[in-house]
Structures are given as C-alpha cells and as structure tokens.
Amino acid sequence: MKMGTALVYDEEMTKYKLLWVDPACKIEVPERLTVSHEALVKAGLADRCVAVPVREATDADILLVHSEEYLEAVKKTPYMTLEDLKEFTLQYGDVYFHPNIYHCAKLAAGAALQLVDSVVTGKVRNGMALVRPPGHHSMRSAANGFCVFNNVAIAAQYAKQKYGMKRVLIVDWDVHHGQGVQSCFEDDPNVLYFSWHRYEHQRFWPQLRDSDYDCVGKEKGAGFNINVPWNKVGMKNGDYLSVFCHVLLPIAYEFSPDLVLVCAGFDSAIGDPEGEMCASPDIFAHLTHLLMNLAGGKVCAVLEGGYNLTSLHQSVCQTVQTLLGDPAPRPADLDGPCTSALESLHCVRSAHRQYWSCLKHAAELPSSEISTKCIKLEEEEEEKQQHQKKEEEEKEAWPEPLKRLTPPVRTAVVLPDGVVCPDGCERFSPSEDLNILNKVRENFLKGPDDSDALTTLSSLTALVEKMEKNEICNGLALVRDVSTARMCVVQHAATAHRNRVLMVCVGDAVVPSPGTDDGKTLLVQFSNTESEEQKGKFHIPVCLKKGCSDVSGFTLAVLGLLLPLGYEYDPSLVLLVRTPGSGLCDAAWQQLTGLLQGLAQGHTLVLMQEGEKACVGPTASSLLGVAAPSLGKLPAPLPEDVQALERLRHRLQADWKLLQTTAPETA
Ligand SMILES: NCCCNCCCCCC(O)(O)C(F)(F)F
Numbered sequence: 265m266k267m268g269t270a271l272v273y274d275e276e277m278t279k280y281k282l283l284w285v286d287p288a289c290k291i292e293v294p295e296r297l298t299v300s301h302e303a304l305v306k307a308g309l310a311d312r313c314v315a316v317p318v319r320e321a322t323d324a325d326i327l328l329v330h331s332e333e334y335l336e337a338v339k340k341t342p343y344m345t346l347e348d349l350k351e352f353t354l355q356y357g358d359v360y361f362h363p364n365i366y367h368c369a370k371l372a373a374g375a376a377l378q379l380v381d382s383v384v385t386g387k388v389r390n391g392m393a394l395v396r397p398p399g400h401h402s403m404r405s406a407a408n409g410f411c412v413f414n415n416v417a418i419a420a421q422y423a424k425q426k427y428g429m430k431r432v433l434i435v436d437w438d439v440h441h442g443q444g445v446q447s448c449f450e451d452d453p454n455v456l457y458f459s460w461h462r463y464e465h466q467r468f469w470p471q472l473r474d475s476d477y478d479c480v481g482k483e484k485g486a487g488f489n490i491n492v493p494w495n496k497v498g499m500k501n502g503d504y505l506s507v508f509c510h511v512l513l514p515i516a517y518e519f520s521p522d523l524v525l526v527c528a529g530f531d532s533a534i535g536d537p538e539g540e541m542c543a544s545p546d547i548f549a550h551l552t553h554l555l556m557n558l559a560g561g562k563v564c565a566v567l568e569g570g571y572n573l574t575s576l577h578q579s580v581c582q583t584v585q586t587l588l589g590d591p592a593p594r595p596a597d598l599d600g601p602c603t604s605a606l607e608s609l610h611c612v613r614s615a616h617r618q619y620w621s622c623l624k625h626a627a628e629l630p631s632s633e634i635s636t637k638c639i640k641l642e643e644e645e646e647e648k649q650q651h652q653k654k655e656e657e658e659k660e661a662w663p664e665p666l667k668r669l670t671p672p673v674r675t676a677v678v679l680p681d682g683v684v685c686p687d688g689c690e691r692f693s694p695s696e697d698l699n700i701l702n703k704v705r706e707n708f709l710k711g712p713d714d715s716d717a718l719t720t721l722s723s724l725t726a727l728v729e730k731m732e733k734n735e736i737c738n739g740l741a742l743v744r745d746v747s748t749a750r751m752c753v754v755q756h757a758a759t760a761h762r763n764r765v766l767m768v769c770v771g772d773a774v775v776p777s778p779g780t781d782d783g784k785t786l787l788v789q790f791s792n793t794e795s796e797e798q799k800g801k802f803h804i805p806v807c808l809k810k811g812c813s814d815v816s817g818f819t820l821a822v823l824g825l826l827l828p829l830g831y832e833y834d835p836s837l838v839l840l841v842r843t844p845g846s847g848l849c850d851a852a853w854q855q856l857t858g859l860l861q862g863l864a865q866g867h868t869l870v871l872m873q874e875g876e877k878a879c880v881g882p883t884a885s886s887l888l889g890v891a892a893p894s895l896g897k898l899p900a901p902l903p904e905d906v907q908a909l910e911r912l913r914h915r916l917q918a919d920w921k922l923l924q925t926t927a928p929e930t931a
C-alpha cells in the first residue's frame with residue numbers, strides 16, 4: 265500500500281489581487297497562500313510531502329461543471345481594461361476579477377486534478393492542494409464568493425469520468441455553504457456532499473434558503489446532500505466532533521465512498537473574521553484523521569477559505585501533518601455541543617432519517633415543533649451569547665498548537681518467538697529493568713518460575729513506559745494470558761498520576777469491572793451477551809445482537825458511541841483487547857484500530873490472545889498508519905441493535921455530553 269502525501273502548490277496562484285475598493289473582497293489576499301506554504305516549509309512538512317506540479321485545467325475539464333458561455337466570458341477577462349473588469353465583475357456577487365485571475369483559476373482547478381491523479385493512480389496515498397481562487401461557491405454559469413471555477417466539483421466529475429469512481433464523498437468544512445457544489449450534485453446519488461456553515465437562520469452570507477438542513481438533495485439525489493447550519497457563532501471543537509460522530513461519519517461509512525474530496529476551508533477556525541467560530545486549529549488534525557480510513561485512505565484536500573493568516577497557516581499545518589500520518593494532538597478540554605448545535609444536529613438527523621439506515625432511530629419531531637424549539641432556544645441564549653461575544657472581541661487569542669513530535673519508533677511488538685515480526689515493526693526486547701521484573705514477579709506471577717510470563721509482562725510494562733515517554737507511538741502484543749496482561753498494563757499505567765486508560769474489549773472474554781469507579785480507566789466492552797448488572801459511568805457494555813459479526817451495528821457503535829466517549833474521556837493510553845470469539849472481520853477490526861489512533865496521541869496498545877495470531881499482520885498494518893480497507897456499502901444494522909444503541913446513548917448522555925444528539929428538553 266503506497267504511503268506518501270502529495271503537496272500541490274505554485275506561487276503563480278499568488279499573482280492576482282483586488283485592484284479596486286470592495287470591502288466584501290478585501291480579505292481574499294495573495295498572502296493567504298504564501299503564509300500557508302511558508303509555514304509548511306518552516307515546519308519541515310513540505311519536504312516530507314511529494315511535490316506534485318500544477319497544470320492548467322483544460323476547457324474540457326472546466327466544462328465538466330461550467331457552461332460554455334460562462335467559460336467564454338471568463339476567457340475574455342485577461343484582455344480587459346480595469347474599467348471593463350469592474351464592469352464584468354458587477355454581474356456576480358462578492359467576487360472580483362483581475363487580468364491574471366483566469367490563468368490562476370485554471371491552475372487552481374488543474375491543481376485539484378493533479379492531486380486526484382496522484383492519489384487515484386496510487387502515486388501517493390493522500391494529499392493537499394494549496395490554491396486560490398477558491399471554488400465551492402462558483403455556479404455553472406456564475407462566479408461567486410471569490411470563486412471562479414468550482415475546483416472540487418470539477419475534481420469530483422473528473423474522478424468519476426476519467427477513473428470510473430462510483431461514489432465520491434465531498435466534505436466541506438469551510439465556514440460558508442458551498443452552494444456551487446450543492447447545485448452541481450443536487451440530483452446525483454454518486455456524490456455525497458456534506459457542508460456545515462454559519463447560517464444564523466439565513467441571516468449570514470450567502471443567505472440562501474437552500475443552505476438549511478432540510479435541503480437534502482433532489483430526485484435520485486435525495487439524501488445525498490447534507491447541510492448542517494450553525495445558527496450561532498462561537499462553535500467549538502466539541503460541536504464539530506459531535507457532528508462528525510453523529511452525522512457525517514455514520515452516513516459516510518454507509519455510503520462507502522471510493523474517493524474523499526475535502527473543501528478544506530479554514531475560516532471555520534478561531535480568529536477568522538468571517539466565521540467567528542472558536543474551534544482551535546488542531547481540530548483539523550482530528551477531522552482529517554477521522555476521514556483517513558474511508559476510501560482506503562484516498563483523501564484529497566483542496567484549500568477553500570481562511571482569512572486569519574495565523575489560524576489559517578496553523579490549520580493547514582495540522583491538516584498536512586495528519587495526512588502524513590503523524591499522530592494527532594490530544595483534544596484539550598472538549599465541551600459538549602452547545603444547545604444551538606444540538607438543535608442543528610437533531611434537525612439534520614431527522615431530515616435524513618428516511619434516507620440512511622444508520623439514522624432510522626433518530627427521534628422524529630414534527631418539523632413545526634423543531635423550528636419553534638430552535639427559535640425559542642435562540643432567544644434564551646441570545647443575550648448570553650451577546651455579552652460573551654463582546655468579551656471575545658477583546659481577547660481573540662488562542663494558544664499556538666503544540667509541536668507534534670513523532671516518536672522514533674512507530675510500532676513495537678511483543679510476540680512469542682515462533683511468530684515473525686511484521687515488516688515495519690520493531691520487536692520489543694524483554695526488559696532487564698530489575699524493579700519492573702520484581703514488581704511483575706510479586707504482583708502477577710502464579711508460579712515462582714513462570715519465566716515466559718515474566719518476560720511477557722515485563723516487556724509489556726517497559727513498552728507502556730516507552731509510550732508514556734513518547735519514544736514509541738503504539739504497540740502490539742500476542743500473549744497467552746490476556747486477562748493478566750491487561751491487569752498488568754492497567755495497573756502500571758494507572759499508577760502514573762495523570763494517566764487515563766481507555767480499554768476497549770472485543771470478544772466474549774468476561775472482563776471484570778475495573779474495580780473502583782475512579783475514572784482512571786474507562787472500559788467499553790463489545791459483546792453479544794446482555795449483561796444484567798448495572799454498570800457505572802466508567803464501565804460501558806455494548807451489547808450487539810450478533811456481537812461484532814454484524815459490521816453495520818458494530819460500525820455504528822464505534823462511530824456514534826465509542827468515538828464520542830473516547831474524545832470526551834481523552835485518555836493518555838488506549839488499550840485495545842481482542843479475545844477469540846469476537847466474530848469481527850479483519851476490515852472492521854482495522855477500522856477500529858485506525859480510528860482509535862486519533863486518541864491519546866496515537867498511543868494504542870493492542871493485546872491479543874495467542875489464538876488470534878492470524879490477525880497480527882492486519883493489526884500491524886493499521887498501527888503503522890496504513891489506511892484500513894473499505895468496509896463496502898453497509899447494509900442496514902439490525903433494528904434491535906440500533907434501538908439498543910440509542911437507549912444506551914440516552915442513558916449515558918447525562919454523564920457523557922458528546923453522546924447528546926438532541927437539545928435538553930426545555931422546561
Ligand atoms: N465580510 C465580508 C463579506 C464577504 N462575503 C463573501 C464571503 C465569501 C467566502 C468565500 C469562501 O471562504 O467560502 C471560499 F472558500 F470560497 F473562499
């Protein structure tokens with residue numbers, strides 16, 4: 265599987281700018297591109313990428329989306345006088361022309377196509393194109409919102425036509441609605457368009473009725489257009505992650521795309537004058553990571569907006585560093601979604617419930633009630649938000665994202681002698697550390713001379729220590745006695761004061777509650793046996809009718825339950841335990857292993873029973889950062905599983921805010 269991340273950039277795209285006074289357009293400046301690229305160079309990220317040259321999109325490329333008359337009109341702009349350019353611009357909204365913008369617009373679209381070529385042909389695994397002019401607002405026959413040609417829409421049509429891509433997912437995390445993309449694919453069931461955007465009940469630009477949550481697509485495309493309106497500013501990391509876990513990811517996994525395109529606008533980050541949101545730049549590391557196990561890892565990010573040059577370049581670096589496979593930083597103190605975000609979340613899930621089996625259980629409210637609820641809650645929060653907004657104006661500052669150091673060793677393995685060490689992994693040698701050996705001897709050995717247990721357990725302890733010191737990123741151990749190994753790891757990790765261990769158990773081995781409910785460990789156990797005893801906040805049994813053998817139910821539980829829990833819990837170590845009898849197919853197991861690496865700075869330790877030897881290879885591949893294989897189009901999960909998960913989420917959401925998908929009942 266080819267690794268490698270493409271970076272498509274050419275400074276020619278900086279060579280146009282606003283030549284007259286227009287307050288609406290003055291934020292779209294050439295420096296957006298130069299500061300982004302320079303930051304990548306300075307951070308040593310550009311050198312780690314495969315430089316892919318831009319090219320001009322051809323007429324045929326552009327005509328995949330735009331009309332001939334529009335293309336012919338734009339072709340004339342290089343020869344226009346300043347007055348003609350001003351005149352020509354008047355027919356469009358919030359956009360400006362320049363003698364060199366046609367050339368740059370061809371390069372921006374061509375850059376996206378070069379990126380698609382290098383990813384789809386396997387030259388690289390994923391990549392990013394740093395371009396301007398942006399694209400997602402431009403319509404078939406109109407420029408709009410700084411956009412001339414719709415770079416990502418053209419890339420999607422190109423991928424379908426040239427490579428026969430069946431299903432393309434477009435994720436638009438820019439803070440504005442890409443109505444140009446929406447209108448291009450409105451009736452196309454092969455292109456799933458997802459966009460969140462500042463909306464404020466249609467009061468925010470471009471103030472379109474069609475940007476609301478109930479615009480789900482038309483005719484055959486019904487259900488394949490997802491709009492998440494933000495009706496308040498100040499949305500934070502928890503709001504963004506909730507929408508990914510409870511809307512985008514379940515639908516995206518059901519859709520099972522062959523290619524993922526990202527309208528990567530960073531005006532949705534804190535500090536941006538357009539978005540006025542409060543999500544930190546490192547959230548884009550998580551948004552990127554959460555997409556990287558779709559489509560076999562074929563992710564193409566194309567720059568759209570972003571006007572605060574500081575948060576822009578920080579966000580670009582977070583995105584590229586994650587595409588390169590570096591572990592994401594731990595998400596600092598996540599809040600649950602705010603009331604307004606919960607209203608939007610609920611509205612979107614209700615609007616799409618009829619199209620996606622993963623949402624079948626979404627509580628259905630009559631639309632009239634939803635809208636009044638929204639407005640009613642708006643007024644309540646209005647004054648709260650207003651005075652908060654005044655404060656923010658003064659202190660629009662945020663901490664510089666922490667340097668993401670990559671450990672010298674990516675994956676260490678503890679394997680019995682007979683088992684070969686997978687390529688790319690490093691076999692972890694038994695520990696000579698006497699106090700580890702003694703501690704293991706006195707706490708865990710049954711027989712006095714159980715030497716290979718001593719070797720295994722001391723190696724595991726030493727491995728966990730090296731992960732804490734960030735000398736090793738993740739690990740895999742094949743052990744005879746999983747329950748002892750598990751206790752040994754948990755006890756060692758829990759002793760280090762600030763450690764929290766998320767333990768995920770797959771398989772039917774009975775896992776004892778982790779003793780006290782002190783919050784030092786959170787145990788999530790997947791099984792098919794209904795557990796009768798009431799568990800505490802930190803012991804969550806997930807019971808699926810057919811256990812993990814039903815990929816749809818399992819995937820829904822991972823995306824809508826395990827991930828939100830994991831992000832909210834924010835562990836320093838993820839312990840993933842697999843015992844026989846799980847019935848989990850390799851692909852689903854690799855998806856789980858891949859997704860969990862977004863937590864704990866990638867410190868995932870996989871413990872497997874010796875009987876699972878066949879799973880060592882696939883597990884190692886996922887721990888090395890290779891994208892998990894696609895699960896294929898997911899059939900509907902079992903209704904009883906969907907209801908059980910819904911009940912479980914409702915029961916737990918009092919303790920775990922990121923599990924909420926509806927606003928708390930108003931008094
Ligand atoms: N206060 C100035 C009003 C500006 N109104 C137009 C905003 C256009 C946003 C463009 C973008 O950021 O969505 C893109 F990604 F296309 F660049």
Ligand SMILES: [Zn+2]
Nearest residue numbers: 438439440569
């Ligand atoms: Zn934007």
